[in-house]
Amino acid sequence: MIRIVLLVFVVVFLAPIAVSAALYYLRNDIADWRSADRSSAGLLPPAARHPEAVVRVFSARTVSWRGIVASHSWIVVKGAGDRAYRRFDYTAWGMPIWVDRFVPDGRWFGSVPEVIFSADGPEAERMLPRIRATIAGYRYAKIGDYRLWPGPNSNTFVAAVMSSVPEMRANLPATAIGKDFPYDGRWIGSTPSGTGFQINLGGYLGLTAGWVEGFEFNVLGAVAGLDIRRPGLKLPGLGRIGI
Numbered sequence: 604m605i606r607i608v609l610l611v612f613v614v615v616f617l618a619p620i621a622v623s624a625a626l627y628y629l630r631n632d633i634a635d636w637r638s639a640d641r642s643s644a645g646l647l648p649p650a651a652r653h654p655e656a657v658v659r660v661f662s663a664r665t666v667s668w669r670g671i672v673a674s675h676s677w678i679v680v681k682g683a684g685d686r687a688y689r690r691f692d693y694t695a696w697g698m699p700i701w702v703d704r705f706v707p708d709g710r711w712f713g714s715v716p717e718v719i720f721s722a723d724g725p726e727a728e729r730m731l732p733r734i735r736a737t738i739a740g741y742r743y744a745k746i747g748d749y750r751l752w753p754g755p756n757s758n759t760f761v762a763a764v765m766s767s768v769p770e771m772r773a774n775l776p777a778t779a780i781g782k783d784f785p786y787d788g789r790w791i792g793s794t795p796s797g798t799g800f801q802i803n804l805g806g807y808l809g810l811t812a813g814w815v816e817g818f819e820f821n822v823l824g825a826v827a828g829l830d831i832r833r834p835g836l837k838l839p840g841l842g843r844i845g846i
Contacts, residue, residue, distance in 0.1 A: 623840030753806030754784025769797035
């Protein structure tokens with residue numbers, strides 16, 4: 604039985620990370636973060652020409668070798684009639700919550716972001732008060748609160764905001780290490796989408812089951828599982844593979 608468990612762990616957790624590492628080195632993505640591209644990826648229209656309210660959740664592979672296993676997530680919002688976007692990141696530099704430090708849809712040190720959630724118009728406008736309130740009252744907002752692993756990190760922050768707006772019906776990628784950290788202090792509770800439940804031990808070990816999130820197993824921050832709503836596999840390092 605022990606051998607079977609070890610074999611499953613190697614195949615499901617270690618092998619995908621090894622493949623992700625090989626792909627990283629084959630792409631030769633080893634870049635100096637100071638000179639890495641942080642320009643717009645063209646995923647948002649000019650704010651001044653888009654009068655409607657906007658809510659976006661983005662995620663991109665982290666800088667340098669850490670991108671083998673992890674991604675960074677952030678939130679962009681705009682109220683109706685506003686002529687500029689506001690971007691919120693949670694980082695290890697200075698005060699953890701950074702506002703408008705980076706281009707709203709910018710590449711994350713060379714990595715092109717993917718859109719995790721998108722809403723415009725009245726739908727987005729209804730979400731904004733809760734998003735802003737959650738950011739303003741975030742419990743890990745002091746200097747020194749940020750922890751790269753197992754959290755609270757950027758993905759913990761975004762998961763907390765998404766939990767305040769369950770109608771987003773979205774889930775951060777399997778590479779978003781830290782998304783399962785108990786941002787509300789509870790080790791048992793509902794998923795951010797409100798469609799299932801989570802059990803986790805401080806972000807080190809956990810289980811998630813929900814319609815939006817699917818089935819996810821968290822081992823030391825690495826996530827593997829099944830996507831039920833849109834059939835696919837979730838693998839550490841590689842992320843989601845499927846429809």
